[in-house]
Amino acid sequence: MSDSTATVNGAPEAHGIPHGHEEHPAYLRHHFASVEQQADTTNFAMWLFLLTEIMFFGGLFTAYLIYRNWYYPAFVAASHQLNIFWGTANTGVLISSSFTMAMGVWCAETRRKSGLVLCLVLTFVLGLVFLGIKTIEYSEKVEKHHVPGFHYSVQAFTNPASDPETYKEYKDKPMPLDMARHTELYFFLYFAMTGMHALHMIIGIAILGFMIFRARAGAYTTGHVTFVENFGLYWHFVDIVWIFLFPLLYLISRHQ
C-alpha cells in the first residue's frame, strides 16, 4: 500500500550516530538514538524551562521598576529597613553553594562518588543556612510591623526617630503620610520576590535531598550526569535571581 508513495527509505543504521553496535546503557530512553542526543535534548529543555522562569520573575521585576520610579523616596527609605549584614552574608552563602554545586557536577563527570555526595550535602546545608538567615530577616520585619496586608505600620517612615537604630545610621527625614504609605508596596515586592525565590530554594533543597540518596547509591557516577547537570543549572539560576534581588532591594540608592 505505502509503496506507491514510498518516500521513506528504511535504513536501519542511518542515524549518522553509532547505534546498535553496542549494548544500550540502561538510562538511554527508547525514543532517543544516542546518549548524546538524550543529553543534548534534556539540557536544552532545562534551558527553556529556565527561560519560562525568567518570564515568571519578570512580572515582579516589572512591578518593582514601575513602583520604584513612582515612589522613589518611599523605596529608598524602606530599603534602609533591610538588614544589610544578613543580606550580604546570605549572598556569600548562596555563591558558595553555587560553587559546591558546580564542584558536584564536576565530581559526577569525573565519577567521584564520595566527592559528589560531599558536594551535594554541602550545597544542601548551605541552602538550609540561606533559608535560616532569611527566616531571621523575615521575623525582624514581623517585629517591626513591616509585613504588608496584615498589620502594616508606617511609623518608622512618618517618624523615623521612633526607630533609633535605623535613624542613627541614615538620618531619614520624616515622610508625609501619603508617600510613607507607599513603603507598603516596597515591602510587598520585597516579600513577593524573596518569597518566590525562597520557594524555589525549598524546591531545590527537596530535590537535593533526593539526589543525595541517589548519589550514595551511585546513580550519577556511571557517566550519565544529565540529571546532576540540569539540577546544577536550576540551582545556579536561583542564585542568579538572588544576585539581581540583592542589589535591587538592599543596595541601590541606599545612601541617598
Next chain:
Amino acid sequence: MSTNTIVSLPDQSTARIPKTNFITKENGLLSWLLTGDHKRIAILYLISITFFFFIGGALAGLIRLELLTPQSDLMATDTYNKVFTMHGVVMIFLFLVPSVPATLGNFLIPIMLGAKDLALPKINLLSWYLYVVGGILVLYTMISGGVDTGWTFTTPLSTHYVNTNVMSTGLAVFIAGFSSIFTGLNFIVTIHKMRCPGMTWFRMPLFVWAHYAASILMVLGTPVLAIAIVLVALERTVGIGVFDPTKGGDPLLFQHLFWFYSHPAVYIMILPGMGVISEVISTFSRKRVFGYTAVAFSSVAIAVFGFFVWAHHMFIMGISNYAMLVFSLLTMLVAVPSAIKIFNWTFTLYKGSITFETPMLYAFGFMGLFTIGGLTGVFLGTSGTDIHLTETYFIVAHFHFVMVGGMLMAFLAGIHFWWPKITGRMYPEKISQLAAVVTFIGFNFTFFPQFILGTLGMPRRYAAYPPEFQVLNVFSTAGATILGVGYLLPVLYLTWSLKYGEIAGNNPWQATGLEWQIQSPPLTENFTTIPIMDHEAYDYEWLENQTLTNQNLENQKAKEVASVG
C-alpha cells in the same frame, strides 16, 4: 485526475486494521493513564478537550437563549455574568489553547519529524494531568457558585468587588497554564533535537512550523499570566495593594501583565490551526504550498509581532496617546504575516487539482471567516474606531470569527483530515460534508448579526438590551442552534465510524507527509526504522509521477492475473 475525489482506499473485502498498533499494544485503563506514548496522550487530550468544549458550548447556548428576548428573563443578571465568564474561561483555557497543539500536534509532530516520540514523554503526560486538574477546578468553581469577573479577571473588580470563586478559577488557570507551558516546551525541544536525518528546517511540514511559533508564545507568555494570577490571589487574600490604587498600586499594571500573555494567547490558539490549513490546502490541491518559506516565516513573524501589540486591549483604559499610537501601528503589522498566509493559500489553490473532501470544506470556511475576522481586527486595532467599537458586540463578533470561524473550523478540518490516520477508519464523507456546510451556515447566522449589533452600539456582557435589537439577536440565537447541530453531528458520526467506518489504509489522501507513509493507526514506536527525509515537503509533482507509474504496474499485474485466471 478525472474523478472528483482523491480518496484511495484499500479493497474493503480484504483490508484489515493492522493487528499491532498503538491502540492495541496494551490494554486496560492503567496502560492509558500511565502511558508515555504521545499518540495515546493525544487521545486522552482529545477526549477531555471535547468534554470541555461541550460544557463551554452549553454555556454559550444559555447565553444565546437569554439574549433571545430583550429582558433578562431566563436567568438573573448575576447568573448571566457567571455564565458568560465560565463560557470564556472554559473555552479559552480548556479548549482553544490546547485544542490543536495538545491533540493533533501531540499526535503528529513526532511522526512528521520522523521521531519515535516527543522529547519528554513524562512531561507530556504530566501536562495532561495538569490540564485535568485545571479542568476539575473549573468544574468545582461552576458547581460551587461560579465566578463573574469575565474571563479577563479585571482588577479591581476581581480583587475587591466580587465575592465569587475568583481563587479557584485563578488556580485552575494557573495550573492549566503550566500544562500549556510544558506542551510548548516539549514541542520546541522535539523540533530542535528530534528531527530524523535529512529533515532540515525547511523540509519540515508547515504544521510543524506553526506549532513551533505557537510554542514560543506558550513558553514566553504563559509564565507572565501565572505571575499576574498569583498577584491577584495575593491581593485578594492579603490585600497587598499592588493593583490597588488606594494603596498606590495600579490596576493598569494588571492589564499589562494579563494582556502580555492573553494577546499572544490568541496566536497560541490560531497558529496551530493555520498549520492544519496549510496541510489540508496543499493535499487537496495536489500542490506544494505556494511560497513555503514565506508561510513558514510568517508563523514566526506572527509570534514575534504578537508580543508587541498587547496594549491594543487597553485603548479605553487610560494609557497615553503615544502608547496608543505605537500599539495601533504595531497591531497593523500583525496583519501582514496573517495576510501572507491567506494569499499564499489562495495561490496554492490556483491551478491546483482541487477536490472538496470534508477537511477542504472546513479549510475554505476557515479562509473566508478568518479573513473577515482578521480585517475587523484592523478596525479594533485602530485606536479611533476601537474606542467606539470596543466593549460592544462588534468585538464579540470579531473574536468569534477568528476563534470559532477560524480555529474551530481548523480543528475540525484537522480532526477529519487525520481521523483515518488516528483510528485507521474513514469518517462517512457525505454526512460530514453536510456537517461542514451546516456549521458554516450556522456560524454566519450566529455571528454576522453581532457585527451589526456592535456598530449599532449594543454593549457586550449584559443580560438585557433595548427592544430594537431583538430581531438581530433572534437571528443570532437561531444561528447558534444550527451551529450546535453542526457540532453535534461530527461527534455522532465520528463515534460511529470507530466501528463501522471504511478501512482507511495507510494513505487515503495520497498525501506526501511522513505520517502518511506509516500504517494507520501507527505503531507505538511510529517507525520500524528511523526514516531518512530525502525530499522537500509537499512534493506532489514527484508523487503524481510515482503514482502513475505504480498504477500502470498494478494494471499490468491485474491483467496478468486475469489472463492466468
